Amino acid sequence: MNYPSNKSRLLFIKAVRLVWESAPGWATTNIFISVIRSIFPLVLVYLIKQLVDGIAEAAGQNSDINSSLIIWYILAVVITIFLDEAATSLGNLVRNKQSYRLESYMHSLLHSKSIQLDLQHFENPEYYDSLARAAREAPYRPNTIVNNLISIARGLLSLLLMAGLLIYLHWLIVIILLAANIPGIWLRLHYAGVLYNFKREQTPAARKTAYFKWLLTGDRPSRELRLFGLGEYFTKLFNKNFNKLKEEEISIISKRTLIELVAGIFKAAAFLLALGYIAKETVSSQISVGDMAMYLVAFRQGMVYIKDVFSSLAGLYEDNLFISDTFEFLNLKEKIVAVPPVIEPGNFSSSIKVENLFFSYPGTSEPLLKNLNLGIRKGETIALVGANGAGKSTLVRLLCRLYDPIEGKITLDGKNITHMDPALYRRLFSVIFQDFMLYNLSAGDNIWMGDVLKPQNRERIKSSASQTGIDELIEALPKGYDTVIGRLFDDSRELSWGEWQKIAMARALYRNAPVLILDEPTSALDATTEYEVFSRFKEITRDRTSILISHRFSNVSLADRILVLDKGTIVEEGTHQALMKAGGLYSEMFTKQSSGYKL
Ligand code: ADP
Numbered sequence: 001m002n003y004p005s006n007k008s009r010l011l012f013i014k015a016v017r018l019v020w021e022s023a024p025g026w027a028t029t030n031i032f033i034s035v036i037r038s039i040f041p042l043v044l045v046y047l048i049k050q051l052v053d054g055i056a057e058a059a060g061q062n063s064d065i066n067s068s069l070i071i072w073y074i075l076a077v078v079i080t081i082f083l084d085e086a087a088t089s090l091g092n093l094v095r096n097k098q099s100y101r102l103e104s105y106m107h108s109l110l111h112s113k114s115i116q117l118d119l120q121h122f123e124n125p126e127y128y129d130s131l132a133r134a135a136r137e138a139p140y141r142p143n144t145i146v147n148n149l150i151s152i153a154r155g156l157l158s159l160l161l162m163a164g165l166l167i168y169l170h171w172l173i174v175i176i177l178l179a180a181n182i183p184g185i186w187l188r189l190h191y192a193g194v195l196y197n198f199k200r201e202q203t204p205a206a207r208k209t210a211y212f213k214w215l216l217t218g219d220r221p222s223r224e225l226r227l228f229g230l231g232e233y234f235t236k237l238f239n240k241n242f243n244k245l246k247e248e249e250i251s252i253i254s255k256r257t258l259i260e261l262v263a264g265i266f267k268a269a270a271f272l273l274a275l276g277y278i279a280k281e282t283v284s285s286q287i288s289v290g291d292m293a294m295y296l297v298a299f300r301q302g303m304v305y306i307k308d309v310f311s312s313l314a315g316l317y318e319d320n321l322f323i324s325d326t327f328e329f330l331n332l333k334e335k336i337v338a339v340p341p342v343i344e345p346g347n348f349s350s351s352i353k354v355e356n357l358f359f360s361y362p363g364t365s366e367p368l369l370k371n372l373n374l375g376i377r378k379g380e381t382i383a384l385v386g387a388n389g390a391g392k393s394t395l396v397r398l399l400c401r402l403y404d405p406i407e408g409k410i411t412l413d414g415k416n417i418t419h420m421d422p423a424l425y426r427r428l429f430s431v432i433f434q435d436f437m438l439y440n441l442s443a444g445d446n447i448w449m450g451d452v453l454k455p456q457n458r459e460r461i462k463s464s465a466s467q468t469g470i471d472e473l474i475e476a477l478p479k480g481y482d483t484v485i486g487r488l489f490d491d492s493r494e495l496s497w498g499e500w501q502k503i504a505m506a507r508a509l510y511r512n513a514p515v516l517i518l519d520e521p522t523s524a525l526d527a528t529t530e531y532e533v534f535s536r537f538k539e540i541t542r543d544r545t546s547i548l549i550s551h552r553f554s555n556v557s558l559a560d561r562i563l564v565l566d567k568g569t570i571v572e573e574g575t576h577q578a579l580m581k582a583g584g585l586y587s588e589m590f591t592k593q594s595s596g597y598k599l
Contacts, residue, residue, distance in 0.1 A: 011327055012320045015142040016149065019098070022105035022142075026098035031150060033091045038154040040084040042161045045297050047077045053290030099143045106138040109330060118336045119402050123362050127332075129203040132210075134329035137322045145319045148312040155309035162302040169281070169295050173274055177299065180270030181306045183263040188314030191256045196321040198252055205245055212238035219487065267303065274299045336404055338421045345420045348428050348514045348545070350413050352376045352399065357408035359398060367406065368394055370568040378514075381546045383559035385586065390565045392549045393434055396517050399547075400429045430511035434519045436504035440486030443474045446503050450511035464510040467540055469532050470502035498525045505533070509540060516546040522555070534558065553590045562586065 020027055051073040058070060114131065121127040163174050215221045215234045225231055275296070282292040352375070359369040368391050376382055384392050397403050399410065401422050410417050417425055430450065439446050447461045461481065465471040477483035477493055484492035485503070495503070505521055522530040530552075533540075537558050550556055557576040564572035564579070564586045572584050579586040 010320065011323050012145045012149075012316055014327065015145045015319070015323045018105070018109075018142045019102055019146045023098050023101035026094055026101060027146065030091070030094045030098055030146070033087055033094060034150045034154045035157070037084065037087045037091060038158045040080055040087065041158055041301055042165075044077065044080050044084070045162075045165070045294050045301065047073055047080060048297060049290040049294035051077060051290070052293040053288055056289045095143070095147065098146075099140060102143050103139040106142070106326075110134060110138055110326075113330055113332065116334050117332060118334050119397070120335070120362050121332065125204070128207060130325070130329045130332070132207055133200065133203055133325035136325075138326040138329075141319055141323045141326065145316060145323065148315045148319060151312040152309055152316070155305045155312065159302060159305040159309060162298045162305060165298045166295065166302060169287070169291075170277065173277065173299065176270045176273055177302050177306060180266045181303075181310060183266050184260070184307070185310040185314065187256065187259050187263055188311055189317055191252070192314055192318035192321065194252055196318065198248065199322075200325070202245055202248070205241055209238060209241040209245060212241065270303075271299075336401060336422050339418045341419060342421065343415055343419045345412060345417075345425045345428060346415075348378060348412060350378055352515070352545075353411045353414075354395075354399070355409050355411065357398065357405045357410065359394065359403065359405050361394075368568055369398070369405075372408070372569050374563060374570055374573075376515075376545060376547065378545055379543075380561060381541050381548065381559045383548045383550065383556040383562045384565060385550070385553075385556055385562060385589065386565035387589075391568050392565055393519055395565065396431065396433075396519055396547070396549070399517070400431060401425055428513055429515045429517060430508045430513040431517040432501075432504050432508045432519060432521045434523075436501070436507075438486060438500050440484065440488040440492065442479075442482045442484050443477065443503065444481035446485060447506045447510050450507040450509070460510060460512075461506075464506040465503075467509055467536060468502040468505040469529060470499060470506055473499060498529065501525060502529075502533075514545060516541060516544045517549075518546065519549045520551065521548075522550070522552075530555075551593075553593050 051070065054070045054073055058067065110131075117127075163177070166173050166177070212234050215225065216231065216238060221230075225234070278287075278292055278295050278299070281287045282289065287295070354372055354374045357369055357372040358367045360367045372395070384395065386392055394403075398405060401410075401417055401420075404418065412420070412425070412428070439449060441449075443465075444456065444458070444461050447464055448456045450464075458481070462471060465474055473495075474481055474483070477485075478491075485495055486492050487494045501521065501523070502525070505518075508516060508518070522533055525533065534555050537555075548555065548559060556562055560575070562572075562574065562576060562579055563570050564584070566585055572579055572582065572586050574582065580590065581587075
């Protein structure tokens with residue numbers, strides 16, 4: 001799998017498109033307010049000049065001729081300042097609304113990508129690094145890009161207006177203004193790259209820190225953590241990783257600060273020259289006091305704008321680096337897709353066949369499943385047995401097309417499943433995985449999750465629950481089927497592992513798919529409950545094709561046919577009686593297990 005980095009391209013253009021797609025209205029308003037805001041400072045500078053000149057004239061004449069004009073100017077200055085402030089506040093509000101829209105849009109892009117990706121990606125640490133980087137940057141980075149672009153445009157406009165003013169004073173002042181900022185700009189650009197590379201390299205360490213944090217604060221680790229007294233050790237590991245991360249970051253920022261201070265000297269020198277010249281021109285009466293005030297403010301503002309423009313430019317460069325991580329994630333390709341010519345899965349009318357199948361997990365060389373062949377007829381109940389690690393669960397994942405074989409094929413009614421849309425094909429299956437999910441939702445919802453595409457059907461939920469024997473327990477909960485189960489949220493009730501397993505079974509039954517796969521469905525049930533469930537087994541699997549994986553041979557003998565998996569291939573096949581008679585691996589395993597019970 002390749003997780004390329006595509007930093008060189010002008011990705012910010014793509015990011016702007018994302019912002020536009022997420023909230024075109026707010027983006028337009030944001031641009032509009034920003035343009036308006038860039039005009040206020042110039043108006044203010046001009047009004048201050050008029051005001052100072054008016055005051056100076058009035059003071060010189062010692063009369064009150066100009067006093068009403070002065071009052072008007074004062075009012076105009078105050079109103080302009082107010083409008084500027086108001087536009088700033090409104091601009092913030094608009095930006096917030098826009099970033100909220102964008103955030104939600106980006107989350108949905110990331111989530112839908114994550115849902116579509118093949119399981120293979122989840123085996124790869126690089127996937128988690130890529131996801132972590134994308135999740136860190138995606139929600140806000142495109143907006144930063146737009147704001148930086150707006151800020152560049154606004155800053156340039158204001159700067160142009162201010163420079164237009166200053167050029168009247170002396171063209172050299174404009175040059176000084178620009179030159180004084182060059183070291184600062186270089187600095188930002190250089191450190192944007194340094195910081196980006198640092199963050200990219202540090203993603204695995206940052207994930208490790210997050211992992212230790214979860215070990216210290218999560219629900220699942222909480223019991224072992226206490227019993228084995230692991231808290232202090234994990235705290236140490238967390239601190240070690242956290243401090244290493246932060247110390248390196250601080251050291252980069254320290255270097256940057258030092259150079260920033262040097263860059264500051266250039267700016268101070270520029271001020272010295274400009275102030276000296278303005279003072280000289282005023283003293284020699286080349287310019288009025290009002291002009292002096294105007295030029296001083298214009299020079300200061302010019303400095304601010306130029307800083308804004310260039311830090312936005314550097315910011316844009318930085319954004320372009322960081323947004324590449326988001327696109328890198330969004331561009332990951334799924335391999336488990338419908339290969340043309342695409343065909344409909346249909347309804348499963350005759351058989352599923354596995355032919356000469358080879359499979360290994362990514363990163364392992366030796367095939368786990370080798371030259372595996374098997375056939376399942378519609379309506380049959382098959383049991384799959386084999387030692388731990390023989391590959392039974394893996395075979396189930398391949399049958400459901402969560403993975404594709406490396407060689408060989410799986411056919412449904414004679415058609416290769418690689419030509420079918422995986423999501424449509426998977427609708428034919430209902431599975432209780434060995435590591436089934438616990439959803440901290442209501443009991444009813446937990447069962448409904450089996451067929452979430454259709455509206456909830458309370459009757460079916462109840463009948464599925466009663467088939468697995470969990471109905472009574474749910475009815476007795478404070479809010480019955482509406483009681484939230486699990487322990488994450490308020491007003492919820494935790495269940496035992498065996499009870500969760502029954503819920504998971506009810507979920508699988510609710511799905512009502514033609515093929516039911518039960519991977520160790522009763523491992524956590526006590527003997528009595530297991531007996532109850534299996535005595536209903538025929539009823540549960542009625543009208544369905546089922547595959548049962550179990551280590552308990554008493555359950556396995558319920559199947560029409562038993563397949564024995566060993567070293568990645570099917571070594572025996574037949575009914576319980578036939579296999580016992582054959583005296584092979586199955587009979588050996590069965591005899592061992594049943595002799596284990598003899599005291
Ligand atoms: P079984 O269900 O027969 O106990 P599995 O199919 O779960 O066996 O596992 C078969 C082998 O594949 C085991 O050795 C296991 O370590 C390995 N394995 C299982 N899942 C993965 C995975 N996601 N990535 C790599 N190896 C895996």
